[in-house]
Amino acid sequence: MNRVHFVVAFLAAMVLSAGASAQSGTMSPYQGEQDGVSVGGKWISFRSEDKMTGAKRVRFELVADNYFKEDQGYKPRVELYCSDGKLERAVFNPGARLGSPDYPGFWGQPKMEVMVRIDNAHYYKGWNWERDRVLSMDKGTTRGMIGSTIFKIEVRTRGGHEIAEFSPAGLSLDAVHQSCDLTPKKP
Numbered sequence: 001m002n003r004v005h006f007v008v009a010f011l012a013a014m015v016l017s018a019g020a021s022a023q024s025g026t027m028s029p030y031q032g033e034q035d036g037v038s039v040g041g042k043w044i045s046f047r048s049e050d051k052m053t054g055a056k057r058v059r060f061e062l063v064a065d066n067y068f069k070e071d072q073g074y075k076p077r078v079e080l081y082c083s084d085g086k087l088e089r090a091v092f093n094p095g096a097r098l099g100s101p102d103y104p105g106f107w108g109q110p111k112m113e114v115m116v117r118i119d120n121a122h123y124y125k126g127w128n129w130e131r132d133r134v135l136s137m138d139k140g141t142t143r144g145m146i147g148s149t150i151f152k153i154e155v156r157t158r159g160g161h162e163i164a165e166f167s168p169a170g171l172s173l174d175a176v177h178q179s180c181d182l183t184p185k186k187p
Contacts, residue, residue, distance in 0.1 A: 045179070063077045069162070091134045093134045
């Protein structure tokens, strides 16, 4: 009899763990945020509502195709944060500790120079350096990225220069326009 109970418990555990792992690609890490939904290509959107103001928030996330050598367990990502139909900010999270900032910005905030490739164009940008972990992207780069097929960011980490490679093609531009009032722009 104990053997039968063991087999039944084992099979139930296997079924539950298979169901949990099938959902792991889109589960939100933030409290109060709904699990992610595909919005085309490799993009995922997460929705939430501010408990105090009632603002409708949407976070779009694009995970890189590669890892940085410093952290093989976390891929770099780009996140667009929108609230009540407007883009609030766009950030690049390398998933590794950034190198030191290159220079101070106009208001004294630390900045880091990165090289960006959007399709067949590349250029250098100075992005605001935040909390030693993420870089705040400019709106022009964000608009270029959402309409591109190739998007790469070269950044300096504590381990040296690294290139994050993204595949942004397939994003529902209507979803981004509705949630962020953002349209693609060629670089």
